[in-house]
Amino acid sequence: DSGVTQTPKHLITATGQRVTLRCSPRSGDLSVYWYQQSLDQGLQFLIQYYNGEERAKGNILERFSAQQFPDLHSELNLSSLELGDSALYFCASSAGGGYTYEQYFGPGTRLTVT
Amino acid sequence: GQQVMQIPQYQHVQEGEDFTTYCNSSTTLSNIQWYKQRPGGHPVFLIQLVKSGEVKKQKRLTFQFGEAKKNSSLHITATQTTDVGTYFCAGPGGSQGNLIFGKGTKLSVKP
Numbered sequence: 001d002s003g004v005t006q007t008p009k010h011l012i013t014a015t016g017q018r019v020t021l022r023c024s025p026r027s028g029d030l031s032v033y034w035y036q037q038s039l040d041q042g043l044q045f046l047i048q049y050y051n052g053e054e055r056a057k058g059n060i061l062e063r064f065s066a067q068q069f070p071d072l073h074s075e076l077n078l079s080s081l082e083l084g085d086s087a088l089y090f091c092a093s094s095a096g097g098g099y100t101y102e103q104y105f106g107p108g109t110r111l112t113v114t
Numbered sequence: 115g116q117q118v119m120q121i122p123q124y125q126h127v128q129e130g131e132d133f134t135t136y137c138n139s140s141t142t143l144s145n146i147q148w149y150k151q152r153p154g155g156h157p158v159f160l161i162q163l164v165k166s167g168e169v170k171k172q173k174r175l176t177f178q179f180g181e182a183k184k185n186s187s188l189h190i191t192a193t194q195t196t197d198v199g200t201y202f203c204a205g206p207g208g209s210q211g212n213l214i215f216g217k218g219t220k221l222s223v224k225p
Contacts, residue, residue: 002156033212042217043157045207056210090156099206099213100145100164105156 003027004106006091012112018079021109025072025093031055032074033103034066037088049074050097081113118146118205120216128224133190135219137203144206146186147213148177152199160188160201193223 003026013019025032034046045058049068060066063081068074078085088108094101119138127133137146145164149157161170163179163186170177174197176189190197200218207214 002158031211035215043202043215045212045214048210048212050211056207056212058207058212058214092157096211098211100162102147102159102162103149103157103213104159107156 002104002106004091004093004104006089006106006109008109009107010110010112012114013081014114015081015083017081017113018077019081019111021076021078021089021091021111023074023076023091023093023106025074025091026104029093029095029104030072031094031097031101032068032072033092033094034060034074034076035090035092037090037108038086041087043090046076048097055097078111083113086111086113118143118203118214118216120203120219122219123217124220124222126222126224127193129195130192133193133197133221135188135201135203135221137186137188137205137216139184139205142183143186144183146179147204148186148188149202149204149215150199151202151218155199157202190221193221195223195225197221198223 005024030051035043046060048056066076092103092105147162148160151157168179174191200220202218204213204215
């Protein structure tokens with residue numbers, strides 16, 4: 001158990017809908033990352049937050065947005081969903097905001113868009 | 115943008131055989147991290163390398179960072195079925211602090 005929690009575990013929704021994925025980092029970790037993993041694909045970095053502020057942005061679509069709240073939990077909002085958005089979404093956390101910190105991954109949310 | 119290329123994409127070995135995955139970058143990396151993702155699981159941090167020519171061992175796993183800090187490798191001696199999974203390398207994604215992951219090497223081990 002990494003200490004990172006993600007809800008829900010599974011999500012099935014229709015095209016055009018909007019969903020929110022939630023992540024609680026390990027106790028004490030200030031940085032949260034979101035990744036997308038499609039079938040047999042690598043980990044696509046989406047976005048990073050550090051202590052409530054956006055720190056780095058990857059290949060995140062404009063239909064996707066995220067935020068980190070004062071209690072450091074984070075939410076990833078996916079809107080106008082398309083079939084191609086079906087994937088496993090991981091949240092990870094680290095103690096600091098730099099790339100020398102090891103990342104602890106949550107169990108993921110599996111999103112299926114029908 | 116920054117990229118780390120990983121080869122091979124897949125590797126099938128007989129239990130007891132050795133396994134190596136390679137990670138390459140076109141630019142110098144300040145550090146590189148390795149993660150393992152078991153089937154159906156989430157990535158788990160294995161190790162970080164920061165020094166040129168660094169070699170670190172974890173039981174049957176040997177991690178190396180190239181002298182030029184542009185490549186890295188993970189070698190597993192005498193694979194076991196518990197080694198099954200996808201191994202990812204990850205390097206700095208830019209100046210901000212995120213990591214960029216390679217596409218991973220999926221290892222299957224035949225008993």
